Amino acid sequence: MTALKFSRKHLGIPYALFMAMFVIFPLLLIIYYAFTDPETGGLSFINFIDFFTSNANLTALFMSFALAILTTVICLLIAYPAAYILARTNINKNGVMLLLFILPMWINFVLRTAAMKELLYKLGMFNSNNMSFINTLIGMVYDYLPFTILPIYTVLEKLDKNVLEASADLGATGIQTLFKVTIPLSMPGIVSAITMVLLPTMTSYVVSDTLGNGNITIIGKLIENQFSVMYNWNAGSAIAMILLVLIFATMIVTGKFSEEDSTDARGGGLW
Amino acid sequence: MKKVLSLILCGILFTAIIPLSSCKKQTIRELNVYNWEDYIACEDFDMVAEFEAWHEKTYGEKIVVNYSTFGTNENMYNELKLTQKGDSFSYDLVCPSEYMIQKMIIEGMCEEFDYSQLENYTKNVAPYIQDLFVKNDWYKYATCFNWGTMGFTYYPVNDEGKGVEYDDVSSWSVVTNTKYANKITIKDSVRDSYVLALGNVNGQKLLDLQNQPNFDELSTEYNKQVHELLNDFSDESIEKSRVFLTETRKNLYGFEVDSGKQDMATGKLWINFAWSGDAVYAMDLAEEEGTFLEYVVPKEGSNIFFDGWVMPKGADKELAQRFLNFMYDEANAIENLDYICYSSPIVGEQVFEYVSENYGLTTLIEVPQPTGDELEDLVFVGDKYYKEVPLALDPNFSGQSTYSLTYYDEESGEIVTDDPIEIYAHNVKHFFGDKISGDGIIYTDSLNRQLVAMYPTAETMNRCVIMEHLETADLKKLNNMWDSVKVGYMKYSTMLIIVIVAVVVLALLTTLYILKKKGVRIILPKKHLGKLVKSERIK
Numbered sequence: 088m089t090a091l092k093f094s095r096k097h098l099g100i101p102y103a104l105f106m107a108m109f110v111i112f113p114l115l116l117i118i119y120y121a122f123t124d125p126e127t128g129g130l131s132f133i134n135f136i137d138f139f140t141s142n143a144n145l146t147a148l149f150m151s152f153a154l155a156i157l158t159t160v161i162c163l164l165i166a167y168p169a170a171y172i173l174a175r176t177n178i179n180k181n182g183v184m185l186l187l188f189i190l191p192m193w194i195n196f197v198l199r200t201a202a203m204k205e206l207l208y209k210l211g212m213f214n215s216n217n218m219s220f221i222n223t224l225i226g227m228v229y230d231y232l233p234f235t236i237l238p239i240y241t242v243l244e245k246l247d248k249n250v251l252e253a254s255a256d257l258g259a260t261g262i263q264t265l266f267k268v269t270i271p272l273s274m275p276g277i278v279s280a281i282t283m284v285l286l287p288t289m290t291s292y293v294v295s296d297t298l299g300n301g302n303i304t305i306i307g308k309l310i311e312n313q314f315s316v317m318y319n320w321n322a323g324s325a326i327a328m329i330l331l332v333l334i335f336a337t338m339i340v341t342g343k344f345s346e347e348d349s350t351d352a353r354g355g356g357l358w
Numbered sequence: 359m360k361k362v363l364s365l366i367l368c369g370i371l372f373t374a375i376i377p378l379s380s381c382k383k384q385t386i387r388e389l390n391v392y393n394w395e396d397y398i399a400c401e402d403f404d405m406v407a408e409f410e411a412w413h414e415k416t417y418g419e420k421i422v423v424n425y426s427t428f429g430t431n432e433n434m435y436n437e438l439k440l441t442q443k444g445d446s447f448s449y450d451l452v453c454p455s456e457y458m459i460q461k462m463i464i465e466g467m468c469e470e471f472d473y474s475q476l477e478n479y480t481k482n483v484a485p486y487i488q489d490l491f492v493k494n495d496w497y498k499y500a501t502c503f504n505w506g507t508m509g510f511t512y513y514p515v516n517d518e519g520k521g522v523e524y525d526d527v528s529s530w531s532v533v534t535n536t537k538y539a540n541k542i543t544i545k546d547s548v549r550d551s552y553v554l555a556l557g558n559v560n561g562q563k564l565l566d567l568q569n570q571p572n573f574d575e576l577s578t579e580y581n582k583q584v585h586e587l588l589n590d591f592s593d594e595s596i597e598k599s600r601v602f603l604t605e606t607r608k609n610l611y612g613f614e615v616d617s618g619k620q621d622m623a624t625g626k627l628w629i630n631f632a633w634s635g636d637a638v639y640a641m642d643l644a645e646e647e648g649t650f651l652e653y654v655v656p657k658e659g660s661n662i663f664f665d666g667w668v669m670p671k672g673a674d675k676e677l678a679q680r681f682l683n684f685m686y687d688e689a690n691a692i693e694n695l696d697y698i699c700y701s702s703p704i705v706g707e708q709v710f711e712y713v714s715e716n717y718g719l720t721t722l723i724e725v726p727q728p729t730g731d732e733l734e735d736l737v738f739v740g741d742k743y744y745k746e747v748p749l750a751l752d753p754n755f756s757g758q759s760t761y762s763l764t765y766y767d768e769e770s771g772e773i774v775t776d777d778p779i780e781i782y783a784h785n786v787k788h789f790f791g792d793k794i795s796g797d798g799i800i801y802t803d804s805l806n807r808q809l810v811a812m813y814p815t816a817e818t819m820n821r822c823v824i825m826e827h828l829e830t831a832d833l834k835k836l837n838n839m840w841d842s843v844k845v846g847y848m849k850y851s852t853m854l855i856i857v858i859v860a861v862v863v864l865a866l867l868t869t870l871y872i873l874k875k876k877g878v879r880i881i882l883p884k885k886h887l888g889k890l891v892k893s894e895r896i897k
Binding site (some may be wrong): 109118141142143144145146147149202208213214216265297298299301302304305309314315316318319340 | 388430431435436450540543546548607610611612613614617626660788833834836841842844846848849850853856864
């Protein structure tokens with residue numbers, strides 16, 4: 088019998104346990120619920136059939152995707168220049184500017200959304216209920232902007248300045264360097280940013296409820312409804328699973344396109 | 359040394375995951391109460407702490423009350439089900455709304471009450487509420503805690519002509535009125551908004567009931583007919599409601615469950631579909647800002663709701679009933695009434711006095727020879743003592759329609775007599791019944807404010823009905839209707855086009871990507887030219 092020897096590997100056990108309990112097990116539960124009939128408890132596809140035959144559910148899915156994609160694109164358009172300026176210029180010498188961008192993240196999310204409502208109301212954005220979509224979009228962009236800036240900033244900051252100098256030496260203009268060198272090298276940061284914005288915007292119904300006055304229904308709200316009003320955990324899990332699969336597919340596609348040219352700058356992918 | 363340390367750290371991490379439930383000792387009896395958020399007095403008068411102290415004093419036994427709160431009936435139900443052990447639940451006393459109580463009774467989740475242990479209930483609860491519970495066969499399992507009606511809180515027309523006309527808002531059809539476009543919210547909850555839809559869909563039928571010959575506003579027959587029309591779950595009515603709500607929402611500001619109170623007080627909204635308790639809260643809130651809101655129950659008829667206490671299976675019945683008995687005590691009920699704005703079912707002389715003083719009109723009368731105990735509450739001005747009393751107790755007042763009230767002006771330190779104002783008499787005898795000896799009249803300056811919202815007239819109460827608990831199939835139908843209203847409708851062809859476009863774009867990108875990987879470069883002629891020119895320049 089060999090004595091139980093402690094090795095560095097054992098330090099990983101708590102984390103493995105944590106993962107098993109809080110990631111793998113809940114995921115299995117969701118899959119289990121999604122594929123069982125709420126009445127008989129047997130294996131069935133009824134939850135998925137119900138979802139895809141209901142116009143309301145599909146409309147909500149399309150709406151959520153539209154909202155999520157728009158939010159992500161706007162976030163990236165704002166965040167990239169911001170991150171670039173923060174990483175490349177002297178403006179952020181003592182970290183204050185970066186702090187100002189991240190600071191909102193430390194204030195309660197619901198509170199920020201409520202404050203945004205008051206602000207938009209003062210600006211007259213609530214004068215018509217056709218504005219609900221725009222208001223929700225503004226709220227989402229505001230809430231998720233820090234999550235977009237940070238990963239891009241991390242990657243851009245690590246970017247080797249010699250690469251840019253080489254690009255200039257070889258005759259590229261500033262714009263050419265940006266599109267041919269900087270952006271391809273910062274793809275991991277962009278992909279991380281997309282991952283962190285796309286899914287949450289499809290499910291954080293606090294924003295759509297507060298700023299959309301309940302006029303915008305996103306897929307997260309439908310999941311909540313199935314769980315807490317209909318007591319139908321099976322249907323709720325099925326919607327969650329569909330969302331998971333769709334997001335996964337989106338991630339694989341975006342991930343694939345970003346792989347090229349970026350293997351050196353992988354470190355920033357942690358975000 | 360390092361290894362030992364790591365092992366210890368590892369062990370700590372391990373034990374943190376294992377629940378420490380085994381250390382609990384069962385020496386002190388515990389009462390687990392599960393109630394709505396903000397639904398019990400807890401500031402100056404802490405109901406829970408008072409009960410613990412009272413229990414120790416009365417029974418000589420120290421107990422602990424574990425008080426926790428929930429936000430929706432459904433959350434409460436899920437929590438109960440999740441913590442179920444065999445046949446018993448981990449709470450001794452919960453306070454759901456009427457439809458959830460019905461559901462829990464049907465599912466056999468409740469313990470029966472022993473009314474011999476609840477003498478304060480039979481003594482102090484309004485006869486109307488007691489009858490309602492007996493009539494519906496809930497009394498065995500549930501006791502009423504708070505109740506109210508559903509209606510509209512609104513911003514009445516002000517001097518500049520801005521605001522809502524009473525004639526408009528006293529009917530369900532106000533939600534379709536374009537005069538108030540983007541100023542109305544309804545509830546983001548299918549049960550409540552379905553009543554609003556039915557009130558419109560069946561609106562004419564409801565009004566026709568009132569035009570029958572020999573119509574009696576207070577008859578049980580009328581109440582039954584309203585009950586039927588407002589509990590109409592036929593496919594036809596659900597479809598009509600779907601069409602109605604889809605059309606109406608264009609006229610609305612939106613849907614809410616909680617933000618309406620604040621939005622009314624700040625003036626964002628003019629009309630808010632609300633529970634009467636929330637209406638009183640909004641009125642109190644707006645009053646601090648100098649705005650005077652009003653509340654009305656639509657003339658077609660509406661919903662009456664209540665929250666009640668039930669003991670889930672396996673509850674400590676003795677302790678739970680002692681707690682209820684304590685809360686149903688008149689003095690304690692007043693403390694609760696003072697903290698939350700919902701109407702209490704508790705009635706009696708003390709409650710009547712509290713309501714008259716706080717929600718009715720008061721005036722100052724002279725007290726010729728005050729006794730020692732009275733002195734604290736009196737105002738001494740000039741060389742006379744004055745006492746603030748409900749208007750009904752003013753000897754100079756005999757039911758006139760206009761009257762001048764007197765009050766003590768703190769700034770000048772004088773007794774001031776106001777300009778005459780209109781006086782309305784509101785009778786609450788039908789609710790207080792024989793629990794009070796007087797005629798039950800409270801004088802007020804408006805029939806659309808807190809007092810009447812809390813204690814509606816007998817006529818209003820007779821046209822308010824309970825919305826029955828729904829079978830799963832009906833609930834599903836209703837929920838599908840609601841989803842379709844909330845989400846809207848997108849044509850299947852549009853969806854198809856979007857999917858096709860997305861697939862085509864993805865396919866194109868993938869092909870490009872694969873080609874690039876294989877080393878095939880597609881260079882467009884124009885771009886190529888541009889590059890050539892540039893490289894020449896650099897040379």
